[in-house]
Amino acid sequence: MARLELLLIFVLQFEGISGRVSFLYKRPGEEAVLSCTTESSSPPTCSMVMWLYNRDQPETLTEVRNGKVTERSARAARLSVNTDCSLVINTITAEDAGLYTCRQWEDTSTYLSVLTISPSPPDADPKRDGNVTLECSLFSISYRPWLENRIRWVDETGAELLGEGDGYRVLQQTDCVSFLTVKRQSGHNRKYTCQLVDKQKNVKIEADYPPDFIGEITDPTGVSPLSYVMWTVRVAGLILMIVITVLVIRNKWNTKPLEKDNNVNNGADVQYENVEARPAAARPQ
Incomplete structure (x- = not known):
């Protein structure tokens, strides 16, 4: 009797669901693609497709109507419909778990679970x-x-x-x-x-x-790879500043003597140009 009651509850809760049933398991942050086709069904016409969602609630939500994401959906920004009418859910969260049904000539249901x-x-x-x-x-x-x-x-x-x-x-x-x-x-x-x-x-x-354990490079010194990178960047920046400083000082050093030489030459020119020949003094008779 108990088994019959459970079966009756199941039929009443998911009445009208037929066709293919699949199970999909994802982790938070991943992308899920829920198919809308079956092996026996012909390619669906997306303009007539609906995607329904239910998770332990009396009301079934319509996420996609006539092939377009419902604007009133709380997840509208993360939902999209592919050319084959499959439903794409981006950046999955635990709240996305539940039953998704693609309603067309033959319904396709996907149970999405999030670990x-x-x-x-x-x-x-x-x-x-x-x-x-x-x-x-x-x-x-x-x-x-x-x-x-x-x-x-x-x-x-x-x-x-x-x-x-x-x-x-x-x-x-x-x-x-x-x-x-x-x-x-x-x-x-x-x-x-x-x-x-x-x-x-x-x-x-x-x-x-930890989630980033795979592929993590360990070092017996306890220094992480990121620390090495930051240390390298700092050293490179310090070397660059030293080189720039040396070049600036060298440029100023080479420029100042030239300016002194020019001033000396100009002064010399002026001195020689202003010298006039004077007549020799007459000797006394």
């Missing part, structure tokens, strides 16, 4: 000593009884973190939220990854902490 990972306190520096609590959350439409996904934590070697171990402790874990406390130590960079996996342990999406 986030955030430290507590929010301004925690991953390069300083101390404990940090990481919260990994999956934002999606709440009613999804057919999904059997779960969240798990793994370290930089890919080993799953369970219970309590060296430098970590799993505090709480459900299907959609998991908390992990880790101990940061200077000079010992470690990566913690939150993964969403299905029943077969296939990874659907994952997020790392």
Whole structure:
């Protein structure tokens, strides 16, 4: 009886949804492209396409009407429609999670879920000593009884973190939220990854902490690559200023003697030009 009731709720909540159903997983800040076509359907006419959005609310919002983004949509600035009528969502946030339906001759539905990972306190520096609590959350439409996904934590070697171990402790874990406390130590960079996996342990999406760990260049001196760049720029600027100063001083030094020579020559010319021949004095007889 309970299963029948759940099935009835599902049918009533999503009545009219048919055609292809897909699942899309994203991280905050990424771009999502939601398709409006199916393998059996013909290319849609975008001027007749509607995009509907619903997330645990009684009212279904119309994001796109007649192929154009609704101006009243709170996300209008981040939404656009491609030439194939697919819906593009830029700079995804957790609030964008939910059910999207492209309504045409045959409906196409996409369940968009957003995986986030955030430290507590929010301004925690991953390069300083101390404990940090990481919260990994999956934002999606709440009613999804057919999904059997779960969240798990793994370290930089890919080993799953369970219970309590060296430098970590799993505090709480459900299907959609998991908390992990880790101990940061200077000079010992470690990566913690939150993964969403299905029943077969296939990874659907994952997020790392710290997010910029991949590709980060470490230095035993503790100086970051950015510090090296800034130091190089400062030294280059100092050298340039020294060169300019030397050139200016040299130019002034070479100019002053020339001016003195010119003055001396001019004075000499004037002196010789003003000299007049005088008659010799007559000798006394």
